[in-house]
Amino acid sequence: MKTPAALQPLVDDGIIDEVVRSLKSGKEATVYVVRSGATLRCAKVYRNMAQRSFQKRAQYQEGRKVRGSRQRRAMAKSSRFGRKEQEAAWKNAEVDALYQLVAANVRVPRPYGYFDGVLIMELVMDADGQPAPRLGEVQLPAATALLYHDFLMQQVVRMLSIGLIHGDLSEFNVLIGPDGPVIIDLPQAVNAAGNNGAFAMLQRDVNNLRETLGRFAPELLATEYAREMWALFEQGELRPDAALTGVFAVDQTVADPDGVLLVIEDAREEAIQRALRRNAEEQ
Secondary structure (H helix, E strand, O other), X not given: OOOXXXXXXXXXXXXXXXXXXXXXXXXXXXXXXXXXXXXXXXXXXXOOOOHHHHHXXXXXXXXOOOOOHHHHHHHHHOOHHHHHHHHHHHXXXXXXXXXXXXXXXXXXXXXXXXXXXXXXXXXXXXXXXXXXXXHHHOOOOHHHXXXXXXXXXXXXHHHHHOOEEOOOOOOOOEXXXXXXXXXXXXXXXXXXXXXXXXXXXXXXXXXXXXXXXXXXXXXXXXXXXXXXXXXXXXXXXXXXXXXXXXXXXOOOOOOOHHHXXXXXXXXXXXXXXXXHHHHHHHO
16 A cells, blocks of 8 residues: 555654555544564554544543643643643653553553654454454353453553553453453553542443443443452552452442531530630630
8 A cells, every 4th residue: 555644754764664554543543554574563643633632631631740841831721832742742641551551561562662653563463363353343252251351350450550540441442362352542541540530430441341241241240340449559459460359348328417517516616615725724
């Protein structure tokens, strides 16, 4: 095929030798199959997004580190420079996340470099050497669904152990390779400790996988892995090899607003009495 303009500099520099074909095109990026020597890889070409997209991304970007105070101020003001920095930060987030996750032994595509808006990474293939299907495109025996769910929960735990949440994990962002699931698409990766919506996003990720694999193994539908791993994370006790049960007792205690108000009133009265006693002693 004709080499896309964004990939021509990589061909000229010898980073890739040939663009084989387009693999996937979406709102965020277009992915191509490319050849480097004798090896097939992916080239993810990020699109430049309109301003309206930045507002949608804000929920994911909360808590992310920014290079310097100038960039932070510009991004807050949404100036032209600030929008450019937001764009760069969004693209770099996936690259940074992939390197961190590979180091943490999470099964994601291995990155091979980032070149001016183009991410070169591993091409995940199936047993026949074709691009691997997505989780939502395969039919599974119950036993395999249970194995895949256990594996994916382990991957989510490893991610959370280093402070990351995928943020958009579903049947569309998991490929099925010969050795099992591979997690993809991470530009919206969330800072678990610095984002106020972190638990909600973790719960959505985990429950998306629960619902998908629960179609083949219905017993998964009663599990509560997100709450269990988040409770351990909040207590500082989550480990990469944590053995989870999927069982979590949700606090069903009914709130007693009258009792709370009574405690507050007692505390206020006690504070008043202390103040009166201090005034009396000073006189």
